[in-house]
Amino acid sequence: MNIDFNKTDGLVPVIIQDEQTLEVLMLGYMNQEAYNKTVEENIVTFYSRSKNRLWTKGETSNNFLHVKSIALDCDNDTLLIKAKADGPTCHTGARSCFQTEYNHNFIFELQNIIHDRYNNPVESSYVNKLRAKGLNKIAQKVGEEGVETVIAALAETETDLINEASDLVFHLLVLLREKNLSLETIAKNLESRHK
Numbered sequence: 001m002n003i004d005f006n007k008t009d010g011l012v013p014v015i016i017q018d019e020q021t022l023e024v025l026m027l028g029y030m031n032q033e034a035y036n037k038t039v040e041e042n043i044v045t046f047y048s049r050s051k052n053r054l055w056t057k058g059e060t061s062n063n064f065l066h067v068k069s070i071a072l073d074c075d076n077d078t079l080l081i082k083a084k085a086d087g088p089t090c091h092t093g094a095r096s097c098f099q100t101e102y103n104h105n106f107i108f109e110l111q112n113i114i115h116d117r118y119n120n121p122v123e124s125s126y127v128n129k130l131r132a133k134g135l136n137k138i139a140q141k142v143g144e145e146g147v148e149t150v151i152a153a154l155a156e157t158e159t160d161l162i163n164e165a166s167d168l169v170f171h172l173l174v175l176l177r178e179k180n181l182s183l184e185t186i187a188k189n190l191e192s193r194h195k
Helices: 032-041 106-119 126-133 135-155 158-178 183-194
Strands: 012-018 024-030 045-048 053-056 065-072 079-085
Touching (some): 024 032, 024 079, 032 045, 032 053, 032 065, 106 126, 106 158, 106 183, 126 135
Antiparallel strands (some): 045 053, 065 079
16 A cells, blocks of 8 residues: 655554444554554554554553454545454543444444344343244244334334334344345345446
8 A cells, every 4th residue: 555654744544434334433643653563463553642652452441443444545645444343442431432413323233233142142132032933933023023114104103113113123133144144235235226
């Protein structure tokens, strides 16, 4: 990558974005050494302007940022890193240093929670109980919630519709996981059909 570190006295801004939800998690700075370490270790390392040294995100909190991709902007002086975060990114304990009114990407986080329940079953979790009943029951729940969503849209309150639509989306996410599919697969399909 032909990064122009000379434009800004040896440092370039680096935007960190969640690799799945695309939420902006933080902004930091890298010099050539921090960039090289990031590429070598696949864990984000910044140059700390306040500490005047390299700083690996997570070195004290264990909330590392695992690099999934690196892109350079058109002027060769800003990086975009898509990463998988081990935990909250912000030092305050928030998921992002940029707080929004609500998490616009919670549906992707919910997909991750469901995925985690599949990989690390919790006996009392609803996902675990539903999964134990098998594919037919999971598919049946999607059908039931679909019908209930239609009924709510035609004859019930807005709150009822929101609740039923939420149940439908949740059960659809479980069904997709059961079939080893993801929202990304659906999004790519929708995008290709839009063209």
